[in-house]
Amino acid sequence: MAGIYIYSDKANIAAELVTLARQAGKTAVLLAFDQDQADTLTQCGADQVCLLQGDSPLPENYAQAVADLLTQEGADLLAVGATARGRDLAARVAGYLDCGMASDVSSLSYQDGAWQCERMLYGGAVVQGQILMGLCVVTVPAGKFEAASGNCDITALTVGADTRVSLVEQTPIVKTGADLTNAERVVCVGMGLDKKEDLSMIQELANCLSAEIGCTRGVAEERHWLPVEQYIGISGAVIRPKLYLCLGVSGQVQHVVGVRDAKLIVAVDINEKAPIFRSADYGIVGDMYEVVPLLVQALKNA
Amino acid sequence: MSVVIACYKWVIDEADLRINADLSVDSSKAKGKISDYDKNAIEASVQIAAELGGKPIGLTFGDSMSKNSLKDALSRGLEEAVWIQSEEAASADGRVTAQVMAAAIKKLENVSLIICAEGASDTYARQTAPRLGALLNLPVVTSVCNMQLQGQTLKLQRKLDDCLETVEVALPAIISVLPEVNEPTIPGLKAVMAAGKKPVTQWTGKDLGVDLQPRVQAAPLQGYVMNRKNIILQGEPAEQVQQMVAALRKEGVL
Numbered sequence: 001m002a003g004i005y006i007y008s009d010k011a012n013i014a015a016e017l018v019t020l021a022r023q024a025g026k027t028a029v030l031l032a033f034d035q036d037q038a039d040t041l042t043q044c045g046a047d048q049v050c051l052l053q054g055d056s057p058l059p060e061n062y063a064q065a066v067a068d069l070l071t072q073e074g075a076d077l078l079a080v081g082a083t084a085r086g087r088d089l090a091a092r093v094a095g096y097l098d099c100g101m102a103s104d105v106s107s108l109s110y111q112d113g114a115w116q117c118e119r120m121l122y123g124g125a126v127v128q129g130q131i132l133m134g135l136c137v138v139t140v141p142a143g144k145f146e147a148a149s150g151n152c153d154i155t156a157l158t159v160g161a162d163t164r165v166s167l168v169e170q171t172p173i174v175k176t177g178a179d180l181t182n183a184e185r186v187v188c189v190g191m192g193l194d195k196k197e198d199l200s201m202i203q204e205l206a207n208c209l210s211a212e213i214g215c216t217r218g219v220a221e222e223r224h225w226l227p228v229e230q231y232i233g234i235s236g237a238v239i240r241p242k243l244y245l246c247l248g249v250s251g252q253v254q255h256v257v258g259v260r261d262a263k264l265i266v267a268v269d270i271n272e273k274a275p276i277f278r279s280a281d282y283g284i285v286g287d288m289y290e291v292v293p294l295l296v297q298a299l300k301n302a
Numbered sequence: 303m304s305v306v307i308a309c310y311k312w313v314i315d316e317a318d319l320r321i322n323a324d325l326s327v328d329s330s331k332a333k334g335k336i337s338d339y340d341k342n343a344i345e346a347s348v349q350i351a352a353e354l355g356g357k358p359i360g361l362t363f364g365d366s367m368s369k370n371s372l373k374d375a376l377s378r379g380l381e382e383a384v385w386i387q388s389e390e391a392a393s394a395d396g397r398v399t400a401q402v403m404a405a406a407i408k409k410l411e412n413v414s415l416i417i418c419a420e421g422a423s424d425t426y427a428r429q430t431a432p433r434l435g436a437l438l439n440l441p442v443v444t445s446v447c448n449m450q451l452q453g454q455t456l457k458l459q460r461k462l463d464d465c466l467e468t469v470e471v472a473l474p475a476i477i478s479v480l481p482e483v484n485e486p487t488i489p490g491l492k493a494v495m496a497a498g499k500k501p502v503t504q505w506t507g508k509d510l511g512v513d514l515q516p517r518v519q520a521a522p523l524q525g526y527v528m529n530r531k532n533i534i535l536q537g538e539p540a541e542q543v544q545q546m547v548a549a550l551r552k553e554g555v556l
Contacts, residue, residue: 060442060444063432063436067436083463084444084460084461084462084463085462085463087444090432091428091429091432092435092436092442094396094397094429094436095433095435095437096436098397098437099517100395100397100516100517100518101395103425103426103427104427104428120526121424121425121426121523122423122424123316124526125319125321126327126524126525127523127524127525128521129520129521131521132517133519134517136518164471164472164475165441165469165470166470168457168468170466172464173461173464173466235481243553256528264550264553264555266546266549279530281531281533281553282534282535283533283535284539286542295546298543298547299556302556
């Protein structure tokens, strides 16, 4: 059947993309490559789950089969959750179809018979509108649409998989650091921090706020003071807490893009010209080593 | 001799972009650079080519400005470069780029490995390696953070969102690497001097017979603005802090 074909290895994004299909007035078909995943996806409010079964455990290896299915069914769009696996599968399918593709769109809608989207370039400094027509592919990050719900059936097909890449093993990444993506409040520390020991001061402030600690890329990748999982920015964590309070963060665009959807941005930095103040709701131009202890005191008294 | 291809892109340095008052983007004073992560792709190809006893070749698709990339790329250990010059490169989408690169790779012989970076620092679209796999009918492994050559097989570790995955693939293959994969060497003076003498093959988009019309219609670039309150709290530090706590309470984020 025609309509929007959706794939994500994260069921929440798959459910969100069903809402995209509904907004566009189109049928939603969810793709799955194993039985467990197909079972989970039956709860995501789609019209159908299409289970493609073959002899590879890696979803990316079904790109040719997906491209063939889209062509055969006269699909309107392949919408894929923007995860590492999703992006890979999506671009391979676009390659087989030799069609247009918009990656990691920040907005997406169907207007006048075309897909209108926006995406960020140059690390988030620049936005570009893009229009795609005909059968095309998009990848969409989590959180762009409300998740749909409701039951549907599974249709199973046996297909060929590309088995040239074989799986040896998978090891879950154990997150040692903070859970930034689900934190309501995040205190972020930047290169304004003089030495690693001073993180205890930041920790005390975070405790007062019941906040998790994040950092800029330099703190994690150059100084190795915090795990790389804790750095915020375009190539790190992209978060949307209620409060983002940053200390000694200059506010380079590659960092700020990681918090652009925060409800409130508050900055403390010694340099009044730091770009972070243009991205902040409230700012204090001052020395974090003076401000943080005062802030801890004020919060304790509050 | 087997050939290892490093795909790279000459991009505008985002640090030099200026956003005008009407949000239009001024790149007229911006300098170019080899896209940051492409330096990792070049380094990886030099290392693997040495292990294979093969030759690392750089491949780039760009307008006349991208000529400036060749010496830099060749100073990083590549032995040759292939430059596909086309003014249409500026408006190329992921499809056009992959078609051009694939057509060029088909003209090269004994290619055993093609290495891309995960994404370019301007568009960060992350399409090239997977699309090349489809167009060249070669296996693809993306998000590679560690690589080991065992004979004619690559054992690769991939860093995905919530797991590390180890896979194997026999050459020839295509991979895209994350910056974690290596630490690019900073070229010394000798390498820079030698780069100017290394061979460069130049083709045009027309030579390759590729349809250079993008499928994605792109609007002009616009500066991104975040609408925030931009209130700078005044007074002595103690007063500033009191105002901040009051503001946090008023905004309901405490």
